[in-house]
Amino acid sequence: MNARADRALAAREADLARARAVxxxxxxxxIPVLSLVDLGVIRSVEWGEDGRLRVGLSxxxxxxxxxxxxxxxxxxxxxxxxxxTVQVHDVLAPPWTSDWISDDGRRKLEAYGIAPPPAPxxxxxxxxxxxxxxxxxxxxxxxxxxxxxxxxxxxxxxxRCRTCLEPFDxxxxx
Amino acid sequence: MSTAGTRSPAADVxxxxxxxxxxxxxxxxxxxxxxxxxxxxxxxxxxxxxxxxALDLIGQARLLLAYAGELEGRGRSEDALAFLREExxxxxxxxxxxxxxxxxxxxxxxxxxxxxQLELFERLATSTDARLAEIAAKAVKETRYxxxxxxxxxxRLGDGTAESQGRVQASLERLWPYTRELFDPDDTDRxxxxxxxxxxxxxxxxxxSARVDRVLSEATLRRPADSPYRWxxxxxxxSEHLGYLLSDLQYLQRTHPGASW
Numbered sequence: 001m002n003a004r005a006d007r008a009l010a011a012r013e014a015d016l017a018r019a020r021a022v023x024x025x026x027x028x029x030x031i032p033v034l035s036l037v038d039l040g041v042i043r044s045v046e047w048g049e050d051g052r053l054r055v056g057l058s059x060x061x062x063x064x065x066x067x068x069x070x071x072x073x074x075x076x077x078x079x080x081x082x083x084x085t086v087q088v089h090d091v092l093a094p095p096w097t098s099d100w101i102s103d104d105g106r107r108k109l110e111a112y113g114i115a116p117p118p119a120p121x122x123x124x125x126x127x128x129x130x131x132x133x134x135x136x137x138x139x140x141x142x143x144x145x146x147x148x149x150x151x152x153x154x155x156x157x158x159x160r161c162r163t164c165l166e167p168f169d170x171x172x173x174x
Numbered sequence: 175m176s177t178a179g180t181r182s183p184a185a186d187v188x189x190x191x192x193x194x195x196x197x198x199x200x201x202x203x204x205x206x207x208x209x210x211x212x213x214x215x216x217x218x219x220x221x222x223x224x225x226x227x228a229l230d231l232i233g234q235a236r237l238l239l240a241y242a243g244e245l246e247g248r249g250r251s252e253d254a255l256a257f258l259r260e261e262x263x264x265x266x267x268x269x270x271x272x273x274x275x276x277x278x279x280x281x282x283x284x285x286x287x288x289x290x291q292l293e294l295f296e297r298l299a300t301s302t303d304a305r306l307a308e309i310a311a312k313a314v315k316e317t318r319y320x321x322x323x324x325x326x327x328x329x330r331l332g333d334g335t336a337e338s339q340g341r342v343q344a345s346l347e348r349l350w351p352y353t354r355e356l357f358d359p360d361d362t363d364r365x366x367x368x369x370x371x372x373x374x375x376x377x378x379x380x381x382x383s384a385r386v387d388r389v390l391s392e393a394t395l396r397r398p399a400d401s402p403y404r405w406x407x408x409x410x411x412x413s414e415h416l417g418y419l420l421s422d423l424q425y426l427q428r429t430h431p432g433a434s435w
Contacts, residue, residue: 062312063205063233092237093308095315148219149323150226158219174315 012047015083019045019053022081029069030153033112036070040100043091052085053078058096061154098155098173110137115159115170134170136161144168185369191246192265193366194306195255196408197294198238199266202256203416204287205231206423207274216277223323224280230316237309257427261410261417268407269352271416275345278338281327282345285389288321290356293381297373306371325389332393343395351401357382358404 024037044056059067099120106116115134141163148158156169208228215221239252298310331342357379366372
């Protein structure tokens with residue numbers, strides 16, 4: 001009896017791990033090199049009291065048009081992985097921060113040609129020290145300049161490398 | 175309140191909905207105005223900047239309108255509130271609906287409202303209304319970025335050529351009278367402040383004023399004298415400009431009710 005209950009519980013836990021693995025394979029619609037897990041927008045994956053799978057999602061920007069697409073992609077990926085009913089809910093607090101982009105995600109961004117935000121730091125003073133110009137994702141030069149505070153999506157700004165002269169996107173640090 | 179763990183502030187529902195609509199409508203109307211710049215800004219970077227700011231503002235409005243609709247409990251969705259309310263039901267600050275004018279006019283309007291929204295959202299982030307506090311905490315980060323853009327341009331235009339300085343000073347004189355409404359509390363504001371939902375108007379004004387003065391001084395611009403005249407957009411009495419803006423904003427839903435894609 002207990003053994004059976006334990007097995008059922010273990011199976012439900014295993015399903016959650018599988019759901020997380022599925023989401024780690026769902027690309028961001030605007031920056032497909034990042035998965036939703038890399039981006040840090042998946043805040044929770046759990047079983048609801050009604051037996052449905054519940055996914056908590058933190059939008060990056062209040063008005064980001066990709067949020068609706070992300071929500072639909074999450075449901076589609078989980079349904080096709082065998083989870084019949086999936087409920088996605090917004091998690092506004094605490095608000096999403098670029099600190100939540102995974103280390104792996106930062107490496108993928110740079111390899112893709114987008115300068116990642118600086119790695120999270122422990123204090124405001126440490127942040128001020130890292131808030132210099134971004135490194136060029138192509139030639140690694142630190143001699144770069146800001147072209148535009150805003151870029152092709154709400155989460156990016158536009159910079160230019162003074163060494164290789166190439167413009168590049170930078171993930172905004174918020 | 176149905177949400178577990180949310181403290182219920184002691185202001186009645188109608189007052190709370192009215193207060194939410196004031197904040198939501200100011201973001202929505204300002205976002206719609208900025209959207210008019212798309213394809214017309216002086217350079218691609220400014221086009222992107224204004225459009226991205228518009229997107230954030232409309233996103234904030236969606237979150238706030240959805241909440242206002244739920245709280246009101248009459249089944250009105252964010253879309254119903256945005257697209258089907260008449261002009262006197264819109265409660266945005268009159269400053270937000272002022273026409274774009276030239277780029278300097280837009281930057282001045284944006285700067286005055288960015289500085290206002292930053293102070294407002296920072297305070298709403300500790301509101302006794304937990305849901306409003308969440309929305310505001312998200313908006314603070316975006317607004318800080320907006321202010322960096324508008325304040326940066328105000329300094330460049332103000333501390334620029336004689337031509338740019340003269341024009342942007344004239345914009346400031348023209349738009350300044352509309353700022354009074356932002357800090358002139360009525361019964362709704364007082365009730366909301368007493369319930370700990372929103373900030374005290376005088377404290378908000380002092381913080382805004384100090385921030386604005388710092389930037390104006392860097393921009394070598396003169397702070398205009400305060401005007402005795404008051405506007406009442408937040409009570410639904412608007413300047414002549416809002417009706418035209420709403421006819422653009424609402425055209426599709428009015429012409430093809432329920433249309434979606």
